[in-house]
Amino acid sequence: MAKKPAARRTAAPPPARPQAKGGTMSRILVVSLVIFIGLMFLPTVVFLLFALLPTAAAYVVDRSSEKYEWICVGGLNFAGTSPFLLNLWTGRHTIEAAVSQLTDVFNLVAMYGAAGLGWMLFIVLPPVVGVFMQFSAQRRIATLKATQIQLVQVWGPEVAKLKG
Amino acid sequence: MAEGAAVQAVNQMPPAPGGDGGVLLRERFMVYPGRPLPELNSPNAMAYAAEDRRGGRPVFALALSPDLPVRLNTIQAMKGQPFNAVLPLVDYDFVLWPPLQRQIVLVIFERPAGGRVVSSLEDTFTPMSDNDYQKIILKPLTQGLEEMKGRGVVHRGIRPTNLFFMDAERTRPVFGECVSAPPAYDQPIICETIESAMARPEGRGPGTYADDMYAFGVTLLFLLIGHRPGSAKGNELLRAKITAGSFAALTGEARFSLGMIEVLRGLLIDTPEMRWDLDGVKMWLAGRRLSPLLAKPEKRAQRPFRFCGAEVVSRRELAHMLAANWEQAAGPVMDGQVEVWLRRSLDEKALAEAVADQVRAASFSASGGNGQTTDTVVARVCMLLDPHGPLRYKSASFFLDALGPMLAVATMRQKDVRIIAECILREVPEGWLEAQPAFDPAFVQTMAHVKTIRGYLRQSQPGFGVERCLYELNESLPCLSPLVLSDYVLDIEDLLPALDAAAKRMDGKSWPADRHIIAFVAARFNFDVDKQINALNSTQADTSALGLLSLLAVLQWRLGPEVLHGLSGWIGGLVGPIISSYHNRDVRRRLEREVPKLVRKGSLPDLYNTLDDVEERQKDLDGFAWAKAEYAGADQEILDLENDTTTRDAQAQRVGQQTAAIMSVMIGLITICVLLAMQLW
Incomplete structure (x- = not known):
């Protein structure tokens, strides 16, 4: 009896993927570039790393698939951070200057307060939209009922019957 | 009044009140309801004094009974004919008769100055001499028969009491009228052939000249001997005729000249084919003498069949007795006594076998069900025993060509028509046609006609049923609806004017068409109105009202008159359901505004076209469908908006x-x- 060829096919190695090597290389290149830029702009990186902490926290705690929370927090957090970032860029661009910006309480309150406002916006706006939608639905119901009354006036109550 | 069936015919017309207020007929004849002439009455029609305003001969009027079908075709055939030996029918018309307050047929006859020859069959008088008899009676009356035959009239009312003398000297006899009742309806049994006498008076049918010749023979015999021929009366006389033959039964021990035997035997012979016709009598009058005819006697049984206390000796007599005692007839038929008697005493083996087959079929029917009942078996056995006799079923006995008058008389006199209807539904007429010993091509047409009638009877809704049969079978029957009864509506053209007049006296909420009117239209209107009648029979009020309006509108459109204010108003009050059938309230309001205007116009077609505008109706239906969908959509949306808060919250x-x-x-x-x-x- 001849041997089953299937056994040999199962044992054969999967075909090599030519893109795998190129992908790894590009990743290494990107990471190297990021590290290089990070080292080049280290004060900015250090400043942003601490200034955008609320955004990072929002990203971590947002379990929804849409991930609107960190965008919402991040937008305003970045807006609160941007004046101090510009100061860093237009002034002395050193680690000390960056730390100095970060250790100023007023600066922190501005940056993190802006992030808090973003959080507030994210919490408050959905109920407001809900109330608006509810109001809109009530109005639609009233319009539909008025249309129905008009139909009954023209076509009689039998228009409301489902059959016949 | 004469004996037998005619005795039963009761003239219900009350005597007219006093006074000379006359009724004018055709602008010429003045008839006086207050001056009856009882000596000229017919059994079912009263005679009244009348005068011809243009002078001419004296006349009298016969007011025909409104509860009997009249022989309109015969009236039209005899009208204005210059008869010498038949009572001349001068004119006729439908007039409003004050004593009854309804329209009836008034017929104007020339007034016989010499009065009636005999007023009753019980009258006796001194016989004339042979010469006088031939000169005064035989020759003129033979001429009268010739005159009628020349105009295609079968009289069916020849009897001694229906002879008149036109002159005061009583030398010019004439046959009296024959138009006031169905053919032979007023004839006593004595004057009818055996077959015809066995049928009910209204079921005797139009008959033939041979029937007239037989009645002529009896009349001649009566006038010859000066008293009533035969010793028996009624049913006994009929049995005597069956047993001994008409000639023997009627002449009995009567004495008359030998010379007359030949003509009387020729006229009274019971076989129609052998009976003398007019030419035979004329030849005899001209002096040609033939050898006397010998009647073929009915085959007599060796032993009589005892039934209901009587002894029956022939098959025809047995058929007659079974029919006359219907309730008792089933016993001897179903338990085989009749079959055994036919086989053993009458030696009619084939007939006995046929009877046995019928009984077996009924027995099979009882277990399997083939429509045969004891009644149909008795009816079919009667047919087998006496195929030339009438069709007998329970209390009905009639010839098929008298089906119309049978139904008409039963309906007009409020008798039960169920037996006649049952007879037709149980296919008894087919049995009668099958039982006839000789095939007649006319049977095919008769069979088809009976099937059509049965088809009408099987449908009970208005436009069909007994009423439809009534009008299909009786051409000269007026519409019997109570709505138009007083107007004597004979032609379909007269129906709408009569309904228009009825509108004034009827309750506006009542329906202007009953079963009689619908059946009358269906039978007499030469236009396909099946759709209208089907709609009229609908259980839905709007469809039914629309069917009624459509039917009457088609009538007005085809036959006129152009304006019917009364009927339009009547119908206008009944179109509510039609207007309500539109869904759109605006359309309803518009129609409600328009209907009174159309009613004032008096045009039913316009009313119909407005109320059943196809385009408008389609628009209404489409609009209603859209509105329903719109309503349902709104309903669904409201439901969604009210119930689906979870989705809305998630969306928010x-x-x-x-x-x-x-x-x-x-x-x-x-x-x-x-x-x-x-x-x-």
Whole structure:
């Protein structure tokens, strides 16, 4: 009896993927570039790393698939951070200057307060939209009922019957 | 009044009140309801004094009974004919008769100055001499028969009491009228052939000249001997005729000249084919003498059949006795006594076998069900025993060509028509046709006609049923609806004017068409109105009202008159359901405004076209369908809006978060832009 060829096919190695090597290389290149830029702009990186902490926290705690929370927090957090970032860029661009910006309480309150406002916006706006939608639905119901009354006036109550 | 069936015919017309207020007929004859002439009455019609305003011969009027079908075709055939030996029928018309307050047929006859020959069959008088008899009676009356035959009239009312003398000297006899009742309806049994006498008076049918010759023979015999021929009366006389033959039964021990035997035997012979016709009598009068005819006697049984206390000796007599005692007839038929008697005493083996087959079929029917009942078996056995006799079923006995008058008389006199209907439904007429010993091509047409009639009877809704049969079978029967009864509506053209007049006296809420009117239209209107009648029979009020309006509108459209104010008003009050059949309230309001205008116009077609505008109706239906869909859609949307809060909350959450994110990003971008701009300037 001849041997089953299937056994040999199962044992054969999967075909090599030519893109795998190129992908790894590009990743290494990107990471190297990021590290290089990070080292080049280290004060900015250090400043942003601490200034955008609320955004990072929002990203971590947002379990929804849409991930609107960190965008919402991040937008305003970045807006609160941007004046101090510009100061860093237009002034002395050193680690000390960056730390100095970060250790100023007023600066922190501005940056993190802006992030808090973003959080507030994210919490408050959905109920407001809900109330608006509810109001809109009530109005639609009233319009539909008025249309129905008009139909009954023209076509009689039998228009409301489902059959016949 | 004469004996037998005619005795039963009761003239219900009350005597007219006094006074000379006359009724004018055709602008010529003045008839006086207050001056009856009882000596000229017919059994079912009263005679009244009348005068011809143009002078001429004296006349009298016969007011025909409104509860009997009249022989309109015969009236038309005899009208204005210059008869010498038949009572001349001068004119006729339908007039409003004051004593009855309804329209009836008035017939104007020339007034016989010599009065009636005999007023009753019980009258006796001194016989004339042979010469006088031939000169005064035989020759003129033979001429009268010739005159009628020349105009295609079968009289069916020849009897001693229906002879008149036109002159005061009583030398010019004439046959009396024959138009006031169905053929032979007023004939006593003595004057009818055996077959005809066995049928009910209204079931004797139009008959033939041979029947007239037989009645002529009896009349001649009566006038010859000066008293009633035969010793028996009624049913006994009929049995005597069956047993001994008409000639023997009627002449009995009567004495008359030998010379007359030949003509009387020729006229009274019971076989129609052998009976003398007019030519035979004329030849005899001309002096040609033939050898006397010998009647073929009915085959007599060796032993009589005892039934209901009587001894029956022939098959025809047995058929007659079974029919006359219907309730008792089933016993001897079903338990085989009749079959055994036919086989053993009458030696009619084939007939006995046929009877046995019928009984077997009925027995099979009892277990399997083939429509045969004891009654149909008795009816079929009677037919087998006496195929030339009438069709007998329970209390009905009639010839098929008298089906119309049978139904008409039963309906007009409020008798039960169920037996006649049952007879037709149980296919008894087919049995009668099958039992006939000789095939007649006319049977095929008769069979088809009976099937049509049965088809009408099987449908019970208005436009069919007994009423439809009534009008299909009786051409000269007026519409018997109580709505138009007083107007004597004979032609379909007269129906709408009669209904228009009825509108004034009827309750506006009543329906202007009953079963009689619908059947009358269906039978007499030469236009396909099946759709209208089907609609009229609908259980839905709007469809039914529309069917009625459509039917009457078609009638007005085809036959006129152009304006029917009364009927339009009547119908206008009944169109509510039609208007309500439109869904659109605006359309309803518009129609309600338009209907009174159309009613004033008096045009039913216009009313119909407005109320059943096809385009308008389609628009209404489409609009209603759209409105229903719209309503249902709104309903569903409301339901969704009210119930689906979870989805809406989720949507609000998502939209709120999106909005917040967008706002946040926008604020961030704007801040950067502003800061950059500030740095640059």
